[in-house]
Amino acid sequence: MDLKSINASPVLTDPAPIDNPRLGIRSSLSPYSQSGPSFSSGMLKIPRKKPGKLDDVRSNGWLDAMISSSPPRKKLLKDFNVEVASDDFDFAFHSWMLKYPSAINSFEKIINRAKNKKIVMFLDYDGTLSPIVDDPDRAFMSDEMRSAVSNVAKYFPTAIISGRSRDKVYELVGLTELYYAGSHGMDIMSPVRDKVSADPSNCTKPTDKQGKEVNLFQPAREFLPMINEVFITLVENTKDIKGAKVENHKFCASVHYRNVDEKNWPTIAQCVHDILKDYPRLRLTHGRKVLEVRPVINWNKGKAVEFLLESLGLSNNDDVLPIYIGDDKTDEDAFKVLRVGNRGYGILVSPVPKETKAFFSLKDPSEVKQFLESLVRWKMEMHDKSPKK
Numbered sequence: 001m002d003l004k005s006i007n008a009s010p011v012l013t014d015p016a017p018i019d020n021p022r023l024g025i026r027s028s029l030s031p032y033s034q035s036g037p038s039f040s041s042g043m044l045k046i047p048r049k050k051p052g053k054l055d056d057v058r059s060n061g062w063l064d065a066m067i068s069s070s071p072p073r074k075k076l077l078k079d080f081n082v083e084v085a086s087d088d089f090d091f092a093f094h095s096w097m098l099k100y101p102s103a104i105n106s107f108e109k110i111i112n113r114a115k116n117k118k119i120v121m122f123l124d125y126d127g128t129l130s131p132i133v134d135d136p137d138r139a140f141m142s143d144e145m146r147s148a149v150s151n152v153a154k155y156f157p158t159a160i161i162s163g164r165s166r167d168k169v170y171e172l173v174g175l176t177e178l179y180y181a182g183s184h185g186m187d188i189m190s191p192v193r194d195k196v197s198a199d200p201s202n203c204t205k206p207t208d209k210q211g212k213e214v215n216l217f218q219p220a221r222e223f224l225p226m227i228n229e230v231f232i233t234l235v236e237n238t239k240d241i242k243g244a245k246v247e248n249h250k251f252c253a254s255v256h257y258r259n260v261d262e263k264n265w266p267t268i269a270q271c272v273h274d275i276l277k278d279y280p281r282l283r284l285t286h287g288r289k290v291l292e293v294r295p296v297i298n299w300n301k302g303k304a305v306e307f308l309l310e311s312l313g314l315s316n317n318d319d320v321l322p323i324y325i326g327d328d329k330t331d332e333d334a335f336k337v338l339r340v341g342n343r344g345y346g347i348l349v350s351p352v353p354k355e356t357k358a359f360f361s362l363k364d365p366s367e368v369k370q371f372l373e374s375l376v377r378w379k380m381e382m383h384d385k386s387p388k389k
């Protein structure tokens with residue numbers, strides 16, 4: 001089977017992305033190359049490539065996007081077109097906060113809207129529940145955060161939607177009472193429900209770790225061997241770049257450059273670019289100091305939110321208030337879904353001004369914890385006040 005050209009999924013509705021220098025999205029229209037990895041007698045042969053012309057990644061905007069992802073304070077000030085003085089930063093930050101007020105300071109407003117509604121909580125993992133650290137394998141959430149999330153889940157249906165693999169994020173969070181979506185929403189474990197408008201060929205009904213039947217939705221299932229193949233090639237081709245780290249998230253792969261010397265960023269970008277040329281059905285997205293390779297399908301964290309709401313029987317419902325908290329570009333898809341028709345609230349976690357479709361902001365995971373604890377306190381007080389039968 002030619003893994004690079006299979007095209008049978010009904011979910012593949014995205015047109016091939018057009019080169020977008022601002023977003024750093026590459027076109028998938030490149031012709032197939034003969035030089036990509038191939039299977040022979042069951043063995044994957046990985047041609048080691050010298051990176052192509054570094055001009056590619058400069059002209060297509062990848063490098064700019066890499067530099068501006070998770071920027072240090074000084075650079076962000078420059079991007080934001082303000083002077084590098086800290087007073088000016090404070091001014092810029094305060095102006096931004098007027099547009100995206102703190103969810104803690106706006107708590108009254110949020111709970112006023114939530115009165116007589118069912119809150120559904122969606123949480124991103126990295127940078128939201130755990131602080132950003134150099135080593136992705138050591139991004140642990142604190143016990144206090146775990147207990148805040150666990151308490152929230154006692155009162156509100158709660159889901160984690162992460163770029164990591166579902167198994168990995170479950171291992172990091174370790175709470176059985178939540179719903180989990182991994183690989184940017186391309187791997188969702190949700191309750192079994194008869195009426196979910198998902199393509200049945202992408203759904204299976206296995207049992208979870210507690211032996212309960214669940215619905216497993218994997219819209220990019222056919223890409224599994226391709227992502228695996230690309231992961232192996234990425235590992236091989238970046239192995240000489242000091243600090244580079246590649247992760248396999250099952251339906252997407254991540255190439256981290258946080259620990260790579262900035263002078264080698266063009267090389268790492270070119271490496272990924274060269275591999276992607278061989279896979280027109282994969283595309284690149286940018287995260288925080290990470291390049292992410294994923295299938296060109298019309299699926300993202302926003303779609304995962306819609307899917308989960310439907311699976312929980314809570315879509316098309318005026319009595320529901322979905323709240324999504326996240327820190328990354330990939331969370332913007334979820335913020336957009338909640339903004340449409342004023343359906344719910346997106347909360348961006350960021351200590352610096354950023355373009356966003358969220359409604360509110362929180363500075364860091366410790367504020368996320370504070371916010372979650374306030375929701376639980378509010379719900380408990382409501383419960384105490386409600387007439388006893």
Ligand SMILES: O=P(O)(O)OC[C@H]1O[C@H](O[C@H]2O[C@H](CO)[C@@H](O)[C@H](O)[C@H]2O)[C@H](O)[C@@H](O)[C@@H]1O
Nearest residue numbers: 125126132133134136139162163254258288290
């Ligand atoms: O959707 P998320 O749960 O936020 O996952 C997004 C990516 O998170 C991880 O990378 C980020 O966090 C690391 C640990 O703090 C940090 O070292 C890295 O620079 C960040 O990009 C994860 O490793 C990625 O694979 C996820 O896609």
